[in-house]
Amino acid sequence: MAAHVFEAGGSQFVAGLFWQPLTEGNSSEKQKEIKALAKELDFEMCVLRKTPIDCVGFANASSTIKYGHASAAALVSKSMDVEFGVEDFIFVTQLPDSQWIYIAQRDGLILPDGDQVFSSEDAAKSRLLEDMSLGEWSNIIAPAIWGIKKSAERTFDSMLPVKGGKVKLHKWWRLTYVDSSREFGRHKIAIGLAIILLVGALGGFKYYQDYKLKKEMEAAALAAQQAIAMQNQKVAVEHPWKSIPVSSDVLDACMAATSNVKLFPGNWDLAGINCTNGMLTVSWKPKGVNGWIEHLKAVHPDAVISIDGSMASINIPIGELPKGYDEEIKGQNERLVEMYSAAQRYGFKFTVTPLSAPAIKVLPGQESATPPPAPDWAEINWKAEGITLPEAVLSALEGDGFRMKSMNVSWQNGKFIYTMEGTQYVKP
Numbered sequence: 001m002a003a004h005v006f007e008a009g010g011s012q013f014v015a016g017l018f019w020q021p022l023t024e025g026n027s028s029e030k031q032k033e034i035k036a037l038a039k040e041l042d043f044e045m046c047v048l049r050k051t052p053i054d055c056v057g058f059a060n061a062s063s064t065i066k067y068g069h070a071s072a073a074a075l076v077s078k079s080m081d082v083e084f085g086v087e088d089f090i091f092v093t094q095l096p097d098s099q100w101i102y103i104a105q106r107d108g109l110i111l112p113d114g115d116q117v118f119s120s121e122d123a124a125k126s127r128l129l130e131d132m133s134l135g136e137w138s139n140i141i142a143p144a145i146w147g148i149k150k151s152a153e154r155t156f157d158s159m160l161p162v163k164g165g166k167v168k169l170h171k172w173w174r175l176t177y178v179d180s181s182r183e184f185g186r187h188k189i190a191i192g193l194a195i196i197l198l199v200g201a202l203g204g205f206k207y208y209q210d211y212k213l214k215k216e217m218e219a220a221a222l223a224a225q226q227a228i229a230m231q232n233q234k235v236a237v238e239h240p241w242k243s244i245p246v247s248s249d250v251l252d253a254c255m256a257a258t259s260n261v262k263l264f265p266g267n268w269d270l271a272g273i274n275c276t277n278g279m280l281t282v283s284w285k286p287k288g289v290n291g292w293i294e295h296l297k298a299v300h301p302d303a304v305i306s307i308d309g310s311m312a313s314i315n316i317p318i319g320e321l322p323k324g325y326d327e328e329i330k331g332q333n334e335r336l337v338e339m340y341s342a343a344q345r346y347g348f349k350f351t352v353t354p355l356s357a358p359a360i361k362v363l364p365g366q367e368s369a370t371p372p373p374a375p376d377w378a379e380i381n382w383k384a385e386g387i388t389l390p391e392a393v394l395s396a397l398e399g400d401g402f403r404m405k406s407m408n409v410s411w412q413n414g415k416f417i418y419t420m421e422g423t424q425y426v427k428p
Contacts, residue, residue: 004117005064006072006095009160009167014065014175015072015101016117017047017057019110030054038178045175047071049078051087051108057115059175070173072156073103073115078170079159080105082252083391085259086138090131092124093141093156100124101156104131163248164327164400239377241329241425245321247404251394253318254280254407261316265299267291269411271311275318276406283313329377329401332426339382339424342396349385352424354378377401378428387418394420401425 003016020037024030034046034056043058045067057073059065080089087108094100102124104114118124125146131137132148140151160167254275261282263270267290271283284296284303296303296312303312329335336352343350355378387393394404404422411417 002117003059003062003065004099004101005069006097006099008095008157011167011169012066012069013072013075013156014059014069015103015115017059017071017073017115018043019049019055019057019073019112019115021109022054022056035178044178046178047074047175048172049074049110050172051077051081053107053109055109057110065175067175067177069175070169071115071175072101073110074173075161075169076103076156076159077105077110078173079161080139081259082255084139085255088137089139089141090128090137091141091154091159092128093143093154094121095156102127161248162395163246164398164402168248239326239425241324241401241403241423242326244324244403246324247394247398247402247422249321250275250404251390251407253321255390257316257318258282258409261314262299263411265296267295268312273409274406275408278318278321280316280318281313282316283311285311324403327400329425329427330399332378332380332428335380335399335401335424335426338399339397342393343384346387346389346393346396348387348393351383351385353381355381376427377425380424380426381421382424383419383421385419387420388415390418390420393418399424 003014005012005014007013018041020041022030022033024033030048034048037056038044038046038058041058043060045059045061045065047057047059049055049057049071057071061067076091080086080091088106089104091103092100098119100118100121100123102114102116102118104111106114116127118127128140128142128146128148132140140148141154142148142151144151144153161170162168257275257280258273261280263273263282265284267287268284269287269291271285273283274281285291286296286309293305293309293312300312300314303314305312332354339352340350382397384393384397390407402422402424404420406421408419409416410419
């Protein structure tokens, strides 16, 4: 199986990895299993795809395949999970360099030969027809001209995750060495040079300290005072969005948690789904006299029944999310134009409630110091309603300082309708 490197969205991707399922559960045992498989199969690099049953893709370094290249199969697997919530799919498309990538996943696992590159359209189509003859697939992405029933056509670029107008790749999609000591070896020359420079700097300081000591001490005292002042200012104007997970990560976690819940148990109607403060809550109401509690408990043993028996719900933690980053925010009018334009394009109701710039609390010990500067941001509460394509809408709304805090989902006329709320931070 020959691997192939190509460029998309300004990053280097590799297709054609050899994938294997993992049987171990905890992290340390999983690493031992990966090392054992790599040794047995004679591979030196890998990518770990976390699914209900984790799997690992292997490759060897070459003149084209290098450390840090992102796995095309891992990206497509995650994107299909987020967009469609399916565990099995076939994804085949032509790359700009005329090669064809073919990715097949079954029961949440990328098949050992399910990450391939074909040089011709006929070869890729032949493999698709062969796999289709073996069973049903929840989702098939293939060229429309092939005439595959219930399929859709997508490019690889359309699968790339975009945040704030930029392609954002997860670090766990990238090739790393199975042997972690190899990564140290990649940097040993730079580390050696840094040590030499450090020793030289220390020697120079020793040589000059006799006649520069007084001046340096004065400079150090001044620098310390400036550092303390800057630290006080930094604490005073700490940007709140820096510690809040970005909206796409919140949506991904909420959708992933929802996909693991059986939403339509017998004789109970879905009343709603709420995802906020790190918790997913799913609620049901009984279908008249036929909605027995035993029916629901058989599907969801942990369901909590309301006092009057008219509602039931379960709570599921969505897991710890990575914190956001301190991006440069835009002016209020600029962001309002962008968000309202997105609402008009996608046809959903969008409202905002501007808030004044928050007051900064004086910390203990700062009462007699110079007053801290005023906040350099303001907050706008936003709400988007009547949404049927949450990923597309959130991607259109997203921008610097944009955060989603809650998501509500209802089942109306045979489809899910989403309401999302959050905060947009802007320059005052």
